[in-house]
Amino acid sequence: MIKFSSKLRIGERLGLGFGLVGVLFIRVVWHYHHTLRSVLDDYRQLHAVFEVRKSLALEIEIEMAAAREAEKDFLIEHQERFVGKVEQHLQALLEKVKALATVDQQSRQTAEELQALIATYQASFHAVADAWRSMGLDENSGIQGSFRNRIHRLHELSANYNVDRLYTSLLQIRRNEKDFALRKDPRYRERVRQLVTEFRLLVETSDLQEAVKQKLLAELAVYARTFTEYSDSALKAGVVDGGKGPFRDAAQRMEAILDAYQVSNLETNVLQLRRREKDYLLRGDDSYPQMVVEIARSIRAQIAESNIAAADKELLSGLLRDYQRSFLVLVSRRAIIAERTREMDAAANHVVPLIRQNVDQANQMMAARTGEITESSQASVRLSLIVMACAIALAIVFAVLITARIVRPVRQMAGLLDDLAYGTPTGRVPTVPGGRDEINAMGESLNALIDHRANFLGWWKASMNEVMALRDLDSARTEAARDEANRDLHVAEIAKLQQLNAIRGRLLQHSQLIVDVSRRAIASSGRLSADDAKTIEHSTRSMAMLYEALAAEQAPVTESGGTPEPAEQQTAAV
Missing domain, CATH: 1.20.120.1730 (Four Helix Bundle (Hemerythrin (Met), subunit A))
Structure with a gap:
């Protein structure tokens, strides 16, 4: 790290x-x-x-x-x-x-x-x-339209056989006719005339076929005329002849005509049939179809028992049969x-x-x-x-670490500078060789300054000790004083020799740095980085300073003209 x-x-x-x-x-x-x-x-x-x-x-x-x-x-x-x-x-x-x-x-x-x-x-x-x-979908289409057409036709034909009122009116005429023959009372004759008029009106307003109407009206005219003659004769002569006469034959012919066209309650039953049909279509109750079937059976029985012509019976029965069949089909469709x-x-x-x-x-x-x-x-x-808190904590840790890596060396350098100004520093700033950090470079420079100062101080002290030893040797008067001075001189020379060996090691170190930088420059096609250039500059200056120290050491020898002598010889010369 x-x-x-x-x-x-x-x-x-x-x-x-x-x-x-x-x-x-x-x-x-x-x-x-x-x-x-x-x-x-x-x-x-x-x-x-x-x-x-x-x-x-x-x-x-x-x-x-x-x-x-x-x-x-x-x-x-x-x-x-x-x-x-x-x-x-x-x-x-x-x-x-x-x-x-x-x-x-x-x-x-x-x-x-x-x-x-x-x-x-x-x-x-x-x-x-x-x-x-x-x-x-309506009353005129489909099965409904089919049976409706048939029942309408049956209803229309039933009106031709609805002679009950006519028959009743004719019977009323015959009864008053009999009462007149029995009592010879003019009131019954007037009553017969009134009933004949009413009968004529009923015939004219009835739904009978026109030919039947004409037959009835013709016979009614014969009856009215012959009955008038009969009643006049009876009132005058008092002879009733058992109530017989042409009028009686005409009345019997009218009865025969009515019998030929009478189906009792046919129209009423047809209307009842329509009523139950409508009830079923309206309510959808399953009881009504059975009622329709029962009424149809009753109508068929009435038609069969009537005195109408066989062709009319077949026509009415066919219409009723078709109606019933269509109605039952409709009922089955309703079930579906x-x-x-x-x-x-x-x-x-x-x-x-x-x-x-x-x-x-x-x-x-x-x-x-x-x-x-x-x-x-x-x-x-x-x-x-949590992530935000961790991020803030990590940011604080990074900030503290980075700040500490900057502040701690600066604080150490400040202490060393204080020691350098007011005393003799003994510590060094920890540095990493080859580091690019400016603080590291400052530490290296400060360490170099402290080393140079220590070298010069050591050299100065060794030189002063040598001078003092030479002075003591020169001023010694006894053999013991001379021996002691020689020993001090020898110690001073050993100290200087040690410093020279240290200078030699520093020179070798700086030389190796220059060699390494030159190799890197050759490896990178001759390009020299700013850091390498600064390293060469620092090493060169350090070597120059060390060479100056060596030159200062050899200056006394050069000034004396010759090779340096041993300490004993120098002492003796002095």
Whole structure:
């Protein structure tokens, strides 16, 4: 770590520190944005899945309600345009179901179930619509129109056989005729005349065929004329002849005509038949078809027992038979419609609960997912706070470490400078050889200054000791004093020799530095970095200073003219 730090300049070290702090805060910001993006993605999923499910479910429910409303309108009004509306809403409904199937897996399963139910509903509705078309969408079409035409024809013909009032009126005439013959009272004659007038009016206003009307009116005219003659004769002569005469024959012929066209209560029974038919069409009660069948059987019996012509019997019976057959076919169609309607209702009734179940699932899943998102968001917030705290702590640690790496050497150099100014420093600033740090360079320079100062002081002290030893040797008068001076001189020379050896080692060290720098320059194609140039400069200056120290040492020898002598010889010379 110390070697790596020494390779960096102060600016690079500060930049690295700020860069590391910036990386930490970038990581914090990235984590915050990652958390925010994750939360946004989760809420987008909520909107894209659960809200879409709820929205599509609501649209499906609306379309289903609209289809059912159009279906009810068709069943009430029986118009083709409502069939088109049902189809339109069902197509829109299927489109919404297809969109629901693309949301997620659960929605796909729900959509498959909905498609099956809608297919059943659609098939049942088509069957109901076809059955109503077969029955007849109005009273003039289909089976309904067919049996309605027949019953109308039967009703029209029944009016031709509705002679009960005429027959009753004719019987009233005959009774008053008999009363007149018995009592010869003019009041009965007037009563007969009144009844004849009423009978004529009834014949003229009846629904009988025109030919039958003319026959009856002709016979009625014969009866009225002959009865008048008979009554006048009876009142005058008093002879009634047993109540016989032409008028009696005319009355019997009218009775025969009425008998030939009388089916008792035919029109009334036909109206009862129509009534029960309408009751069934209105209410759909299964008891009414049986009533229609019973009334039809009764009418057939009346027709068979009547005295009308065989051709008329066949015509009336055929119309009644066709009516009954068509009506029973209509009843069977109504049964099919009822069955298909139940199937249709069952399918439609399952659609809405399935849709609501899908909405409930979406709500439950949304609530659960919202809880998960809230939990994960809170956890992310806690993690962000932890990361932020760690980033701040690491930033403080980096700042302290970087500052310490700068401040501690500076503080040490300040102490050494104080020692250098006011005393003799003994310590050194820790440095790393080859370091690029300015503080390291300052430490190396300060260490070199302290070393040079120590060398010069040591050299100066050794020289002073040598001078003092020579002086003592020169001033010695006794052999013991001379020996002691020689010993001091010898110690001083050994100290100087040691300093010379130290200078030699320093020169070798600086020489090796210059050799290393030159090798690096050759290896890098002759390019010399600023650090290498500064190293060469410092080494050269240090060598120059050491050479000056050597030159100062050899100066006394040069001035004396010759090679330096041993200490004993110099002492002797002095």
